[in-house]
Amino acid sequence: xxxxxxxxxxxxxxxxxxxxxxxxxxxxxxxxxxxxxxxxxxxxxxxxxxxxxxxxxxxxxxxxxxxxxxxxxxxxxxxxxxxxxxxxxxxxxxxxxxxxxxxxxxxxxxxxxxxxxxxxxxxxxxxxxxxxxxxxxxxxxxxxxxxxxxxxxxxxxxxx
Numbered sequence: 001x002x003x004x005x006x007x008x009x010x011x012x013x014x015x016x017x018x019x020x021x022x023x024x025x026x027x028x029x030x031x032x033x034x035x036x037x038x039x040x041x042x043x044x045x046x047x048x049x050x051x052x053x054x055x056x057x058x059x060x061x062x063x064x065x066x067x068x069x070x071x072x073x074x075x076x077x078x079x080x081x082x083x084x085x086x087x088x089x090x091x092x093x094x095x096x097x098x099x100x101x102x103x104x105x106x107x108x109x110x111x112x113x114x115x116x117x118x119x120x121x122x123x124x125x126x127x128x129x130x131x132x133x134x135x136x137x138x139x140x141x142x143x144x145x146x147x148x149x150x151x152x153x154x155x156x157x158x159x160x
Contacts, residue, residue: 030063038071044078045071056124066124073120076113083110 012023034057037049053070056062062070083106094102122130 030065032057032060032062033064034062035064035067035070037074038067041071041074042078044081045074048074048077052124052126056126059125061124069120069123073117073124076116076120080110080113080117083107083113 012019017023034053037046037053041049049070052074053062056066056070087104087106087110090104090106092104092107094104096102118127121127125131
């Protein structure tokens with residue numbers, strides 16, 4: 001399929017439906033949740049997971065079904081960090097035995113990781129421009145007793 005991928009209905013609603021097209025009211029809705037990070041993520045990727053998962057959840061943008069997308073973003077982050085660190089030490093060019101100058105292969109790896117990260121960050125509203133198109137109502141606070149008694153997504157009206 002050519003062209004841009006369709007924007008999820010929730011993001012269209014949050015942005016105020018700027019195209020004024022009919023919205024898909026039958027789109028699947030998933031419960032907000034912070035999924036566990038996959039065990040195969042390396043240390044740097046897991047640290048990035050911890051850094052962004054709670055923020056995405058608090059913004060109403062993360063559910064268990066998003067686990068793979070978030071994991072891919074975090075692993076791309078880790079790849080980027082590793083490439084940047086090594087390029088800092090090894091330099092961005094390599095000189096062959098015959099004196100020819102080549103771009104270090106890590107430059108392409110670094111740039112590919114940035115492109116992958118950018119795509120995932122846009123999907124999650126993690127860039128300034130993508131965030132500017134999303135309007136989110138923060139979830140109401142539920143105290144811990146209400147959460148235990150009524151479930152984590154039940155909002156109880158308070159008097160007063």
